[in-house]
Amino acid sequence: MPRSPDTASSKAGPVTLAMVARRAGVSPQTVSNALNSPGLLRPETLERVRRTIDEMGYRPHRAAQTLRTRSSKLIGYGIRPTPPGTLAPVMDRFLHALSQTADEAGYRILLFASPPGTTGLEGYEELIDLHSVDGFVLSGTDRGDQRQAWLAKRGVPFVGFGRMWSSRQIGDWADVDGASGTDAAVEHLVGLGHRKIAFLGWPRGSGVGDDRAEGWQRAMRRHGLPVRGRHARSVDDIEAARAAVEPLLDAGATAVVAASDTLALGCYRALRERQAVPGRDVAVVGFDDSPTAALLSPGLSTVAQPLEAVGRECVRLLLARMAAPDAPPERVLLEPSLVVRDSTPALAG
């Protein structure tokens, strides 16, 4: 069977829906239906059109679909510069999960960077004005984050990775239950025989940090263990952490739960300086399971966030929101998991 000139292999530009229609002997609309509402076609017509589509290698042009349907099938994600000094935020794992789940649902992730020296809202506004995206995934949400309220006001679908810490809750989010993570860390340590379990956290006021502190506290209380004098705070810097943890060690803590791997590293350093060995003399648990944790000696036990699951949930929540703009907000709290390494061995004796 000789191929007509408008076959895929022909060099004449891309195959359009109209070309397929002509070749299959149906109207353009029918080809469109074959793709979008196959149920409308008689089985034999559907079969014929589908075969023609395959033969010609037809793929619909996204821009034309976007223009007509007013939906770009794109999800915006604003990446922020990684603050130097911070331990790898491991955001690439999250991004990968996000991208993959979105792909499976026929969506893609559109990356944009907030230009330096801006409030950060401009990037979002631009993409909305240009009709470039259908919605947003926010990350790095924190107290006083204006984005949620701003997006909600404009009726733009969004989902946050990270809950809202203010009392006013806006929109959907997925987050990791930090309290549950530190709680599990305490459970683990108690199981090993520890009683003097200290907490090294961030300065008061950060939602994430307070949450992690709270989990430690409630687990301690549950076991009837004192928390007074066992709680220190430091910014997320290794040297600051080293200094901050000293009083806890002086007070005889046999284990330290830290709000981050960086803080845990501060503990390592403090212990080494007093000729003590992390893990052997004092147990240490970090938070985040950054790549560093596995490489340390001793390997750092740490609470791992289920970033892949968070990514999947974000996409799911966002799609649900786009499908039903007025549905009640949905919030998902995911369980982190404790990764046990050598920094938390059983107590000798």
Add this chain to the structure above:
Amino acid sequence: MPRSPDTASSKAGPVTLAMVARRAGVSPQTVSNALNSPGLLRPETLERVRRTIDEMGYRPHRAAQTLRTRSSKLIGYGIRPTPPGTLAPVMDRFLHALSQTADEAGYRILLFASPPGTTGLEGYEELIDLHSVDGFVLSGTDRGDQRQAWLAKRGVPFVGFGRMWSSRQIGDWADVDGASGTDAAVEHLVGLGHRKIAFLGWPRGSGVGDDRAEGWQRAMRRHGLPVRGRHARSVDDIEAARAAVEPLLDAGATAVVAASDTLALGCYRALRERQAVPGRDVAVVGFDDSPTAALLSPGLSTVAQPLEAVGRECVRLLLARMAAPDAPPERVLLEPSLVVRDSTPALAG
């Protein structure tokens, strides 16, 4: 002055070019020209149209532009899953730079994930067929990478982060001069008084690894220092590296240049096991400046890749290629920089 009903603040849908034209008393084409070829307009007309555009808050609809101009102003970037165990590839820094530079040029980054269990070409093919992107940035290029040839065959613009290691060079790329980095490491160590400088590299055959080994070798030769018996190889795993470095230490090396921070960490571990102190007893230099490097004790001297610059170059090269598809290929080799920390102090005595 009362605002006409089709003002930005009016609730009636988005502002279109036609609405602006009507209000400004010009043809749609003139509004388009005001935006795209302002030189064509008489200054006073331009001024009037621009004012109207601002008043109405008009922004062109990307999909319509894309459809008409056949250019999506989108750059595809396929993210690969971070191989577990590997030290943070620090790809987020690169991605951020990429995104930011692209933004400044009116482009955006479209993320896509290769579905698991595929050769990796499918994602690219799909985006091309859908006319979703104007070009690609490739990363993680390696020997036997099919992507360049495949994309070149279809005439799709692309740029690689990472040169092609095979003899057949295809397309543009930007890369970091690894040899120059290890060369600089040797220079630094020689300057500190070291003579017995060993190299801990990856197994032969990886372009990147061989390149880094070569820099060490040439610097050693330049200084008349022997390289025989001073070169060991290991896969990029901390425990494998620890084992591999033993012979080098046994041979009396006073300094080790490693092809990665992970390998350098293997050195740390080997030294600690023989009761030696990294930095004090044997100097160690890593490669990549992963976040971990700064957090170790002693802080790891390491070769830092200029990821931001690479990101910028990638965008620049890609845009140039899109502007001139038949121009001769351009290749950019960027200089890494040595970050000196405590693992390379001056030799005592």
Add this chain to the structure above:
DNA sequence: TAGGGTTCTTGGAACGCTCCAATGCCTGAG
């Protein structure tokens, strides 16, 4: 055989923009 309800298919318009070719206007030379 005609009527009424499905089921399947179609034509035309529209989405919002930019391309192309053509128009009108103005200036200055013949």
Add this chain to the structure above:
DNA sequence: CTCAGGCATTGGAGCGTTCCAAGAACCCTA
């Protein structure tokens, strides 16, 4: 005063798709 020639502006069409409403074909019943 006319006409070439440059400049500023316009009209119409088209990019490739999907929406809408209407048309054709079909089947069953009266």
